Amino acid sequence: xxxxxxxxxxxxxxxxxxxxxxxxxxxxxxxxxxxxxxxxxxxxxxxxxxxxxxxxxxxxxxxxxxxxxxxxxxxxxxxxxxxxxxxxxxxxxxxxxxxxxxxxxxxxxxxxxxxxxxxxxxxxxxxxxxxxxxxxxxxxxxxxxxxxxxxxxxxxxxxxxxxxxxxxxxxxxxxxxxxxxxxxxxxxxxxxxxxxxxxxxxxxxxxxxxxxxxxxxxxxxxxxxxxxxxxxxxxxxxxxxxxxxxxxxxxxxxxxxxxxxxxxxxxxxxxxxxxxxxxxxxxxxxxxxxxxxxxxxxxxxxxxxxxxxxxxxxxxxxxxxxxxxxxxxxxxxxxxxxxxxxxxxxxxxxxxxxxxxxxxxxxxxxxxx
Ligand SMILES: CC(C)(COP(=O)(O)OP(=O)(O)OC[C@H]1O[C@@H](n2cnc3c(N)ncnc32)[C@H](O)[C@@H]1OP(=O)(O)O)[C@@H](O)C(=O)NCCC(=O)NCCS
Numbered sequence: 001x002x003x004x005x006x007x008x009x010x011x012x013x014x015x016x017x018x019x020x021x022x023x024x025x026x027x028x029x030x031x032x033x034x035x036x037x038x039x040x041x042x043x044x045x046x047x048x049x050x051x052x053x054x055x056x057x058x059x060x061x062x063x064x065x066x067x068x069x070x071x072x073x074x075x076x077x078x079x080x081x082x083x084x085x086x087x088x089x090x091x092x093x094x095x096x097x098x099x100x101x102x103x104x105x106x107x108x109x110x111x112x113x114x115x116x117x118x119x120x121x122x123x124x125x126x127x128x129x130x131x132x133x134x135x136x137x138x139x140x141x142x143x144x145x146x147x148x149x150x151x152x153x154x155x156x157x158x159x160x161x162x163x164x165x166x167x168x169x170x171x172x173x174x175x176x177x178x179x180x181x182x183x184x185x186x187x188x189x190x191x192x193x194x195x196x197x198x199x200x201x202x203x204x205x206x207x208x209x210x211x212x213x214x215x216x217x218x219x220x221x222x223x224x225x226x227x228x229x230x231x232x233x234x235x236x237x238x239x240x241x242x243x244x245x246x247x248x249x250x251x252x253x254x255x256x257x258x259x260x261x262x263x264x265x266x267x268x269x270x271x272x273x274x275x276x277x278x279x280x281x282x283x284x285x286x287x288x289x290x291x292x293x294x295x296x297x298x299x300x301x302x303x304x305x306x307x308x309x310x311x312x313x314x315x316x317x318x319x320x321x322x323x324x325x326x327x328x329x330x331x332x333x334x335x336x337x338x339x340x341x342x343x344x345x346x347x348x349x350x351x352x353x354x355x356x357x358x359x360x361x362x363x364x365x366x367x368x369x
Contacts, residue, residue: 001170001171002127002170003126003127003129003168003169003170004123004126004127004168004169004170004171004172004173004174004175004176005119005122005123005126005127005134005166005167005168005169005174005175006166006167006168006169006171006173006174006322006325007164007165007166007291007322007324007325008065008066008068008165008166008167008169008325008327009062009063009064009065009066009067009068009163009164009165009330009331010061010062010065010162010163010164010165010288010291010292010295010330011057011058011059011060011061011062011063011064011065011162011163011292011334012058012061012160012161012162012163012285012288012289012292012293013053013054013055013057013058013061013160013161013162013338014045014160014279014289015045015046015047015048015049015054015159015160015338016045016048016338016340016341017045017046017047017048017341017343017344017345017348018043018044018045018046018345019043019044019045019046019143019158019345019349020042020043021035021036021041021042021043021155023345023346024148024151024154024155026368026369027148027149027154027353027368028148028149028150028151028154029151030151030155035155038254038256039155039156039254039255039256039276040254040255040256040274040276040277041155041156041254041255041276041277041280041281042277042278043277043278043279043280044157044158044159044278044279044280044282045158045159045160045279045280046143046158046159046345046348046349047141047143047159047160047348048338048341048343048348049338049339050084050141050197050198051080051082051083051084051090051139051140051141051144051159051161051197052083052084052090052093052094052097052139053338054139054141054159054160054161054285054338055078055080055090055094055137055139055161055163056093056094056097056098057161057334057336057337057338058137058139058161058162058163058285058288059076059094059098059135059137059161059163060098060334060336061163061333061334062135062137062163062164062165063098063135063165063334064330064331064332064333064334065165065330065331065332065333066165066167066331067331067332068133068165070098070099070100070101071099071100071101071102072102072133073098073100073102073103073133073134073135074102074103074104074130074131074132074133074134075103075104075105075122075125075131075133075134075135076091076094076095076098076100076103076104076105076134076135076137077091077105077106077107077108077118077121077122077134077135077136077137078090078091078094078105078106078107078108078118078136078137078138078139079107079108079109079110079114079115079117079118079136079137079138079139079284080107080109080114080138080139080140080283080284081109081111081112081114081140081142081192081283081284081312081313082140082141082142082144082145082194082196082197082283083107083196083197084141084196084197084198084199085196085198085199086195086196086199089105089106089107090107090137090139091105091106091107091137092105092106094135094137100135104131108121110182110284110312110314110316110318111190111283111284111312111313111314111315111316112251112253112281112283112284112286112310112311112312112313112316113180113251113284113310113311113312113314113316113317113318114138114283114284114310114312115136115138115162115284115285115286115287115288115308115310116178116180116287116308116309116310116317116318116319116320117180117316117318118136118137118138118284119136119164119166119175119178119308119320120175120178120180120318120320122134122136122166123166123174123175123178123320126166126167126168127175129168131168132167132168133165133166133167133168134165134166134167135163135164135165135166136163136164136165136166136288137161137162137163137288138161138162138163138282138283138284138285138286138287138288138289139160139161139162139284139285140159140160140161140282140283140284140285141159141197142157142158142159142281142282142283143157143158143159143348143349143352144194144197144352145192145194145197145210145211145212146211146212146352147207147210147211147212147352147356147359148349148352148353148356149353149356149357149359149360149362150211150356152214152216153211153212153214153216155280156253156254156280156281157212157280157281157282157283158279158280158281158282159282159285160279160282160285160286160289161285161288161289162282162285162286162287162288162289162290162291162292163288164288164291169325172323173303173322173323173324173325173326174322174323174325175320175321175322176238176321176322176323177234177235177237177238177320177321178234178237178318178319178320179230179231179233179234179237179317179318179319179320180316180317180318181226181230181316181317181318182314182315182316182317183222183314183315184314184315186218186222186315187313187314187315188213188215189214189215189218189219189222189313189315190212190213190214190215190219190312190313190314190315191212191213191214191313192212192213192313193205193209193210194210207355207356207358207359208359210355210356211356211359219315220254220256220257222311222315223253223254223257223261223311224257224260224261224264225264226311226315226317227250227251227257227261227309227310227311227317227319228261228264228265230309230311230317230318230319231248231261231265231307231309231319232265233319234307234309234319234320234321235307235321237321238321240305240321242265242266242267242268244305245267245271245305245306245307245321246271246300246301246304246305246306247271247273247294247299247300247304247305247306247307248262248267248271248272248273248306248307248309249273249287249290249291249294249306249307249308249309250272250273250274250287250308250309250310251281251286251287251309251310251311251312252274252275252276252279252280252281252282252286252287252290253276253281253286253311254276254281255274255276255277257311258272258274258276261309273290273293273294273299274290275289275290275293283312284312286310287308287310291308295328298328300324300328301324301328302324302325302326302327302328303323303324303326304323304324305321305322305323305324306321306322306323306324307319307320307321308320308322346368353368
């Protein structure tokens with residue numbers, strides 16, 4: 001029997017403070033109807049703590065679900081476009097906090113495709129025998145790099161983290177096929193010059209260069225084509241058709257991107273999982289958070305064929321076909337929580353609003369009404 005990488009634990013960390021469409025209406029010329037129609041998003045979360053805190057808690061929850069001790073891990077791999085710092089990596093900081101003293105740790109950046117790339121790495125190491133137990137985390141604090149008065153980007157993104165424990169298991173379940181790709185010639189469509197959310201973000205460059213540069217329409221088209229082509233290729237590698245697929249968990253970029261790709265692929269839309277409405281696009285965190293939510297809502301059954309697919313900056317894309325294992329229930333629950341906060345959403349966004357105010361000819365001290 002071949003050894004495969006099977007998800008045995010899962011978890012997510014959703015920060016408590018919400019940024020609703022009504023809040024965004026106070027910051028730019030946008031409205032709830034436009035945002036919901038064009039993106040499917042009603043609200044997103046804004047983290048009052050570091051991205052590493054989100055990663056750590058999602059990781060602890062995934063370890064509890066697998067009933068695994070941190071010392072048993074061989075690898076911690078974090079996918080993030082918004083690490084606290086470039087070095088040390090989020091993975092190394094999580095490793096220290098968990099006390100996962102027997103494992104390797106590194107970060108990987110493939111933007112919104114990060115969790116797919118990270119899973120492909122972990123699965124490859126498991127199949128080759130280098131690693132037996134891996135904790136793969138997607139974590140983002142995207143709000144740290146947002147100009148909330150730029151309506152073309154601010155409505156899309158949110159913060160959060162999701163995690164999965166992969167274990168070496170002999171049998172039919174686990175990662176069956178991977179399709180990864182990139183096209184650096186289109187990299188200019190999504191550019192982020194930040195040096196880490198706790199790095200010298202606001203002093204290293206002027207505001208006009210710091211904001212996320214994003215060509216929405218171009219990205220939209222590339223994403224739809226890219227996801228559809230990648231899923232087609234990865235299914236061909238397994239010999240499955242779209243009929244054989246039980247659940248599709250796409251990167252939650254935009255409900256319309258997912259709908260358009262679903263139509264191109266001719267996948268029954270009831271098989272496609274979505275949780276974008278209240279989380280927004282959480283970058284590399286979106287797929288592991290969606291896996292956790294899909295399990296909690298009984299959308300994944302033992303033995304199901306599950307397809308993960310993502311598209312992101314770089315540009316990068318990737319898809320994975322896996323056969324789910326025997327268990328869809330957590331073995332244990334981790335009862336830790338993030339530290340509570342009384343901060344309102346505009347308090348948390350204050351550094352962003354202040355930094356980017358001059359770009360919009362606004363007084364940085366003007367109250368938000
Ligand atoms: C960003 C995005 C939602 C914009 O949607 P769209 O349908 O392409 O909208 P357009 O950019 O064509 O803009 C249409 C109009 O709405 C306006 N508009 C843009 N953002 C707006 C907002 N937040 N609120 C209100 N109006 C807005 C535009 O100015 C434009 O007005 P005009 O017709 O008067 O010029 C969409 O392009 C998208 O989702 N792109 C990919 C995003 C993504 O998820 N990327 C990450 C991949 S990992």
